[in-house]
Amino acid sequence: MRLWRLLLQSHLGNAFWIELLCVSLPAPSNVSISSFNMEHTLSFLPGLPTPPDTHFTVQTLHFRKNTWRPVAACLELTAGQTCNLTRAFKDPLNQYWARIRAFTPTQTSNWTVSERFRPLFDTVLGPPDVSASGCGNCLLLQIRFPSTTGLQHFKRFYRRVVLYVRRSRDDAQFSLSLPYKEENIISYLETGVEYCVTVSVMSHISPNRISSKPCCAFTSPPRARSSLHLVLSLLGVFCALGFLLVGLVVHGGQLSFKLLRTPRRRTLSYILLQCRHRGSAPIVSHEVSEGSADCQQAASATTELL
Ligand SMILES: *[C@@H]1O[C@H](CO)[C@@H](O)[C@H](O)[C@H]1NC(C)=O
Numbered sequence: 630m631r632l633w634r635l636l637l638q639s640h641l642g643n644a645f646w647i648e649l650l651c652v653s654l655p656a657p658s659n660v661s662i663s664s665f666n667m668e669h670t671l672s673f674l675p676g677l678p679t680p681p682d683t684h685f686t687v688q689t690l691h692f693r694k695n696t697w698r699p700v701a702a703c704l705e706l707t708a709g710q711t712c713n714l715t716r717a718f719k720d721p722l723n724q725y726w727a728r729i730r731a732f733t734p735t736q737t738s739n740w741t742v743s744e745r746f747r748p749l750f751d752t753v754l755g756p757p758d759v760s761a762s763g764c765g766n767c768l769l770l771q772i773r774f775p776s777t778t779g780l781q782h783f784k785r786f787y788r789r790v791v792l793y794v795r796r797s798r799d800d801a802q803f804s805l806s807l808p809y810k811e812e813n814i815i816s817y818l819e820t821g822v823e824y825c826v827t828v829s830v831m832s833h834i835s836p837n838r839i840s841s842k843p844c845c846a847f848t849s850p851p852r853a854r855s856s857l858h859l860v861l862s863l864l865g866v867f868c869a870l871g872f873l874l875v876g877l878v879v880h881g882g883q884l885s886f887k888l889l890r891t892p893r894r895r896t897l898s899y900i901l902l903q904c905r906h907r908g909s910a911p912i913v914s915h916e917v918s919e920g921s922a923d924c925q926q927a928a929s930a931t932t933e934l935l
């Protein structure tokens with residue numbers, strides 16, 4: 630620790646003598662390096678008060694090289710910008726520092742130095758992509774990490790995978806811990822049933838586990854059940870149609886019978902009335918001819934019908 634502090638101070642001192650600028654700007658604050666999946670980013674806040682035309686410049690130091698080097702893409706940052714240090718910190722097993730200072734054409738600030746950064750240990754790994762496919766009474770599981778170049782270094786540090794397997798139907802679940810492999814088989818499962826698997830990867834580097842999102846798949850197409858369902862539902866539809874048809878036929882028959890019956894009854898009652906009121910001389914209608922005998926016949930026919 631003491632060694633690199635001394636180094637930093639000697640470099641700071643040199644910079645001031647050579648550049649002969651007035652060190653009167655406030656130094657940037659909150660300098661930090663964040664890293665996700667081996668992509669490293671430096672962020673900072675301008676010191677207060679910083680004039681609006683201020684720019685910021687970044688340099689990095691390798692533990693083994695002991696010289697500060699400018700980062701080509703971060704020579705003239707403005708407030709609010711970040712610096713991509715992925716290329717500058719490309720050796721995953723090295724240790725690095727970054728520093729930043731503010732400058733205008735006539736003034737500069739002191740450097741603000743970051744904490745020590747170790748790419749392999751300080752990066753945060755995102756969850757792996759998991760895909761699953763059925764293989765009868767088993768599931769074939771593929772685990773993939775993003776193919777960022779830096780991430781390739783991690784493979785040798787993966788130790789185990791823990792698989793959490795949940796049956797969708799009833800949430801019954803169990804877990805399996807296996808040596809790390811990109812392809813895994815989960816066997817002894819039910820066929821034609823959906824399972825959801827969450828994968829958790831443990832590494833030698835970090836105590837934190839990296840968990841995937843649940844990935845769901847059927848062990849085999851749920852064919853037997855679905856065809857049974859189809860047959861049953863078709864049967865149901867046919868039954869319903871049959872009942873509907875029978876109902877229509879019965880109802881239709883009743884209707885036509887009523888239609889046939891109604892007009893005849895009316896004519897006959899009319900004739901009956903005529904017979905009663907006028908005795909032996911009823912008015913002639915189409916169906917019944919003159920005479921009381923006909924009237925009586927009509928009357929008896931009416932009672933039969935009614
Ligand atoms: C820059 O650093 C020197 C020594 O560490 C300090 O005395 C000086 O006040 C600093 N300047 C500013 C503007 O912070």
Ligand SMILES: *[C@@H]1O[C@H](CO)[C@@H](O)[C@H](O)[C@H]1NC(C)=O
Nearest residue numbers: 657658659660661672673674
């Ligand atoms: C900057 O750092 C200071 C002290 O370390 C902290 O209190 C403050 O919340 C930080 N500001 C931001 C915006 O992160």
Ligand SMILES: *[C@@H]1O[C@H](CO)[C@@H](O)[C@H](O)[C@H]1NC(C)=O
Nearest residue numbers: 668669670713714715716777
């Ligand atoms: C940072 O640089 C790396 C390497 O050049 C690149 O792959 C990555 O996309 C960059 N990240 C951002 C946020 O620009």
